[in-house]
Amino acid sequence: MIGYLLRRLLGAIPLLLxxxxxxxxxxxxxxGDPTDxxxxxxxxxxxxxxxxxxxxxxxxxxxxxxxxxxxxxxxGDFGYSFGQMRPINEILPTVLWNTLQLTLISLVxxxxxxxxxxxxxxxxxxxxxxxxxxFLALFFYSMPSFWxxxxxxxxxxxxxxxxxxxVQFPASGMTSIDYEYMGAGGRFMDRVRHLFLPAVAxxxxxxxxxxxxxxxxxxxVIHQDFIRTARAKGLSERTVIFKHALRNALIPIITLLGxxxxxxxxGAVLVETIFAWPGMGRTIVEAxxxxxxxxxxxxxxxxxxxxxxxxxxxxxxxxxxxxRIRNE
Amino acid sequence: xVRASPDVESVPPEPMPSAAPEGGAPAxxxxxxxxRIVTLVLAWGFLFSVVYLSWAKIRxxxxxxxVGVDIWLSLATLVVLFGALLWWTWQSVSARHLARRRARGxxxxxxxxxxxxxxxxxxxxxxxxxxxxxxxxxxxxxxPYDPAAQGDIITSRYLGPSAEHLMGTDKxxxxxxxxxxYGARISLSIGFVAVGxxxxxxxxxxxxxxxxxxxxxxxxMRFTDMxxxxxxxxxxxxxxxxxxxxxxWLVVVVLGLTGWMGTSRIVRGEVLSLxxxxxxxxxRALGMGDWRIIVRHVIxxxxxxxxxxxxxxxxxxxxxxxxxxxxxxxxxxxxxxxGNMVSDGRDALTQAWWIATFPGLAIVLTVxxxxxxGDGLRDALDPRLRT
Numbered sequence: 001m002i003g004y005l006l007r008r009l010l011g012a013i014p015l016l017l018x019x020x021x022x023x024x025x026x027x028x029x030x031x032g033d034p035t036d037x038x039x040x041x042x043x044x045x046x047x048x049x050x051x052x053x054x055x056x057x058x059x060x061x062x063x064x065x066x067x068x069x070x071x072x073x074x075x076g077d078f079g080y081s082f083g084q085m086r087p088i089n090e091i092l093p094t095v096l097w098n099t100l101q102l103t104l105i106s107l108v109x110x111x112x113x114x115x116x117x118x119x120x121x122x123x124x125x126x127x128x129x130x131x132x133x134x135f136l137a138l139f140f141y142s143m144p145s146f147w148x149x150x151x152x153x154x155x156x157x158x159x160x161x162x163x164x165x166x167v168q169f170p171a172s173g174m175t176s177i178d179y180e181y182m183g184a185g186g187r188f189m190d191r192v193r194h195l196f197l198p199a200v201a202x203x204x205x206x207x208x209x210x211x212x213x214x215x216x217x218x219x220x221v222i223h224q225d226f227i228r229t230a231r232a233k234g235l236s237e238r239t240v241i242f243k244h245a246l247r248n249a250l251i252p253i254i255t256l257l258g259x260x261x262x263x264x265x266x267g268a269v270l271v272e273t274i275f276a277w278p279g280m281g282r283t284i285v286e287a288x289x290x291x292x293x294x295x296x297x298x299x300x301x302x303x304x305x306x307x308x309x310x311x312x313x314x315x316x317x318x319x320x321x322x323x324r325i326r327n328e
Numbered sequence: 329x330v331r332a333s334p335d336v337e338s339v340p341p342e343p344m345p346s347a348a349p350e351g352g353a354p355a356x357x358x359x360x361x362x363x364r365i366v367t368l369v370l371a372w373g374f375l376f377s378v379v380y381l382s383w384a385k386i387r388x389x390x391x392x393x394x395v396g397v398d399i400w401l402s403l404a405t406l407v408v409l410f411g412a413l414l415w416w417t418w419q420s421v422s423a424r425h426l427a428r429r430r431a432r433g434x435x436x437x438x439x440x441x442x443x444x445x446x447x448x449x450x451x452x453x454x455x456x457x458x459x460x461x462x463x464x465x466x467x468x469x470x471x472p473y474d475p476a477a478q479g480d481i482i483t484s485r486y487l488g489p490s491a492e493h494l495m496g497t498d499k500x501x502x503x504x505x506x507x508x509x510y511g512a513r514i515s516l517s518i519g520f521v522a523v524g525x526x527x528x529x530x531x532x533x534x535x536x537x538x539x540x541x542x543x544x545x546x547x548x549m550r551f552t553d554m555x556x557x558x559x560x561x562x563x564x565x566x567x568x569x570x571x572x573x574x575x576x577w578l579v580v581v582v583l584g585l586t587g588w589m590g591t592s593r594i595v596r597g598e599v600l601s602l603x604x605x606x607x608x609x610x611x612r613a614l615g616m617g618d619w620r621i622i623v624r625h626v627i628x629x630x631x632x633x634x635x636x637x638x639x640x641x642x643x644x645x646x647x648x649x650x651x652x653x654x655x656x657x658x659x660x661x662x663x664x665x666x667g668n669m670v671s672d673g674r675d676a677l678t679q680a681w682w683i684a685t686f687p688g689l690a691i692v693l694t695v696x697x698x699x700x701x702g703d704g705l706r707d708a709l710d711p712r713l714r715t
Contacts (some may be wrong), residue, residue, distance in 0.1 A: 018554045023566055142695035144647050146654050147670050147688035154681055266561035270651055274674070284562060285655065288569045296566065300558070307557050 005316070012308045016301065023300050024069065027293055028062050056082060069297065078301075079294035083287060088298045091283070096302060098174065099272070099279035103264045105195055106203035110260065114207040115253065118214020122222060122249075123241060133211070141208035146270040149201035153274070156197060169197045172276035198275045202267050206260055213256060217249040224248075251322045258314025262307045364420050367455075371413055374459070378466055379406065398468040405465040440632075443708040450704020456697035464513045473503035475510040475664050486680045496682035498672055504683060507664040508690050514665045515694070518580050518649050519642040525584025526645075527591055527638045531630065534595025535622050539603055549596070556589045561651060568657045579658050583645055591637050598630040632709040636702055643698030650691050666691050 053059050057068060072079055078088035117137065121130045140148075157171035170176065176190050221227065222245055230244045231237075269281035276282075280299055287295035444450055463470070478500040487497040495504035537548040555563075567582050602608060603626065611621045646666075652658035653667025654674075661668055666687040673684025 015550070015554050015557050018550075019558050022554075023563075026567055027570055138696055138699055139692065142643065142647075142699050143692050144650050144654075144667075144670075144688065144695075146651060147684070147691065150670065150674055150677060150684050151688070154677055154684075158678060262556075262559045266559040269559075269561055269565070270654065273655065285565060288565055291570075300562070300566070303562060304558050307559065311557075 005312070008312050008315070012312070015308060016304050019304050020073075020297060020301055021066075024066060024293075024297060025062075027291070027296060028065065069294075073297070073301075078298040081287075081292055081295045083290040083292035083295060088295055091295070092298060092302065095278060095280050095283045095299075098277065099265075099268055099281065102195065102198055102202065102272070102277060102279060103261070103268060106199040106206075106264065107257070107260065109199055109203035110207040110210055111253075111257070113203070114210025115214050117207070117211040119218055119241065119246065121211065121215040122218030125219060134215075137208035137211045139208075140204050141212070143205060145201055145205055145267045146274060148204065149197070149271055149274045152197050152201055170194050171197070174277060198271050198277055201274075202264060202271045205267070206263055210253065210256060210260075214249065214253055217252045218245060221245045221249045251318070254317045254321055255314040257317065258310035258312070261310035265303050265306065368413075368417055368420060371416075374462075375406075375409055375413060378462075378470060402466040402469045405462065406469075409462060440705075440708040444704055447704045447707060449700050450707070453697045453700030453702075453704060456693065457701055460512060460516060460694060460697065463509065464516050467509045467513060471506040471509045473506040475502065475507045476662060478502055486676065489682050495686040496680065498669075498680070498683050499676060504669070504686055507669060508666070508687055511664040511666045511669060511687060512690065512694075514576070514659055514663060515646050515649060515667075515691070518576065518583065518659075519646040522580050522583035522587065522645045522649075523638050523641045525581065526587035526641065527634055529584070530588035530591025530637075531595050531627060531634055533588065534592035534597075535599050535627055535630065537592070538596040538599025539618070539622055539626060545596075548592075552589050552592055555586070560586050561648065564648070564652060565655065565657060568652065576659055576663070579649065579652065583649060587641060587645060587648075591634060591641075594633045594637060595630045598633065599626055602626050602629055636706045636709060639698055639702035639705055643695040643702070646691065646698070647695055 050059075057065060060068070069079070078092065080086070081088050081091060084091060117133055121133050124130050152169075153171045156167065156169045159165070160168040170193060174191065174194050175187075176182075176194075182190060227240060227245055230240045235244075265281070268279060269285060271277070272279045272281040273285060280303065284296065284299040284303070286292075287299060472494075483501075485497060485499055485501045487493055487501075489496045493503050493505065495508060497503055498507075533548050533552070537545040563586055564582060567586075568578065571578055608621060608625055611625050616624075649658055649665070650667030650670070653665045654671045656668070656671065658667055659665035661672075669687035670684045670691075673680070673682075673687070676683055
């Protein structure tokens with residue numbers, strides 16, 4: 001197993017290097033550079049811009065820039081953000097942690113909600129509930145996450161605020177203004193309240209996808225002989241469904257765990273922008289628009305690494321839960 | 329194409345007309361006739377309501393000095409639609425056609441079509457899709473206002489939905505309903521063209537990798553893995569943001585170039601098994617070149633999963649385009665697109681909920697239709713899923 005893991009991790013290196021090289025050249029070969037955006041003011045003299053470009057190393061030919069970037073990247077130094085004017089190693093941990101909070105919570109939402117719905121549908125196949133849930137799942141699955149996020153804000157922040165409903169959620173940010181003056185319990189509740197809408201907006205579409213898979217997987221298992229045996233020997237329906245059927249239906253679902261990470265990271269770009277959530281998605285969009293090359297490279301690397309790790313995780317989990325499969 | 333063995337599938341679903349006694353037709357055949365009649369009535373109703381809605385504009389045409397290509401295209405669509413409906417009606421009522429249809433053989437596609445027709449949700453998806461494409465073609469005739477015409481800044485901005493403005497107006501007093509109709513053109517064309525590009529690319533890459541194997545396979549598949557290892561939206565933003573002037577064509581091409589990976593994997597898997605089949609070996613024994621075998625014998629047999637992923641892909645592409653436009657990187661503002669309309673509505677969410685809501689609903693409707701259609705096609709085209 002350890003040998004397999006090592007081989008997979010080594011195999012991921014050219015993959016990551018390839019995608020980073022692609023992004024590096026796409027960004028650098030395009031016309032314009034970061035100093036255009038910073039010094040678009042006509043009163044700044046060309047000498048200052050020239051000096052700035054020399055300081056940032058932008059006057060070098062592109063292969064030299066690539067070599068320099070690669071060398072410092074290999075040593076674990078992501079460089080210096082042009083836009084925020086601070087070292088990227090300072091920026092990255094905070095935004096990464098913020099995004100992970102959001103994505104991990106919505107991963108939980110996705111799987112708990114999706115699996116529950118899928119089980120209900122499979123147990124009551126072709127019933128009214130099944131048809132309604134199938135259609136609802138399709139509806140949420142086809143919904144653009146940014147639009148859903150706006151509708152959530154419209155209903156649970158604006159409407160709820162105007163009408164004074166019991167449930168109200170803040171529309172942006174991670175914490176309230178008076179966060180510093182709250183007690184420990186109040187701080188926790190404040191964070192949960194801020195997390196709720198973004199996590200739902202990010203998760204519901206994918207939860208609908210999981211529900212579709214779960215329904216299929218459960219149906220496949222439920223019609224097998226060992227389930228009939230379990231029923232025949234007089235086990236309660238609950239034991240049959242949740243112990244015998246669910247455990248076997250989980251095998252294909254677990255692989256989804258890793259595969260949903262890229263979806264979530266894509267979705268996080270939009271959801272973080274709408275909810276003003278200071279995470280990776282927002283950082284990368286702002287960095288790209290400001291031509292902040294080093295920050296784009298660093299965040300791209302982190303995202304690609306998370307995706308590769310997610311794929312690896314799903315393969316490993318697959319082998320762990322299903323003894324018939326051995327990754328050797 | 330492999331002919332189906334004469335199993336349960338190839339038994340005609342309805343008894344031959346000569347065998348069915350008058351008045352004593354089985355309930356099943358009666359049901360089929362009823363659905364056909366209802367669909368026909370609905371289709372005629374749709375056509376007449378389009379004509380009714382656009383009557384003022386059609387009557388105004390002889391008086392107009394210069395009529396745009398758009399209007400002529402819409403008129404041509406109406407005429408073609410009229411002809412097609414007439415033909416369909418004739419086919420449905422004339423006994424000769426019905427008899428001929430039953431006598432026809434069972435190709436793979438005919439079996440799939442029969443399964444598809446039984447799936448009501450998928451048929452609904454197909455109907456919505458056809459409706460959407462027809463509406464995009466006749467938009468200039470039925471749109472009540474010019475999508476770019478700005479109203480009076482004081483009296484007609486932020487008007488709520490009413491009989492005059494079905495979906496209200498935005499901050500420049502433009503009619504949202506007309507903009508949603510014109511936005512459908514943009515979104516559907518982008519979806520169609522981009523998916524065309526990515527399906528061609530994906531099929532080609534998958535077929536080459538699967539057919540030749542060896543180093544070609546490993547190079548192409550490593551490249552596919554690399555593209556898959558990165559969230560598509562982020563890649564799209566990186567590529568589109570670096571270009572200074574963002575035209576629709578840029579968005580289409582970039583969407584097409586980043587959407588082929590799933591297809592190429594599916595096609596490669598199919599080709600790996602196809603290349604060992606007897607008919608490919610026979611073609612090789614006849615001395616055909618690799619290229620000809622791939623294009624004439626291998627690729628046609630991979631079309632079923634490609635069609636499914638193309639249908640699902642159009643829905644996904646429309647969603648992605650909307651996301652890009654929402655971020656301000658897709659279709660640029662004066663041109664209406666569903667994504668940038670939602671983005672406009674975001675700024676005015678507190679005072680005018682309708683601006684963001686209706687274009688979003690249009691996206692949901694379209695994507696639901698394509699997903700229903702794609703699922704139905706998958707069920708119909710994959711023999712293992714037929715029940």
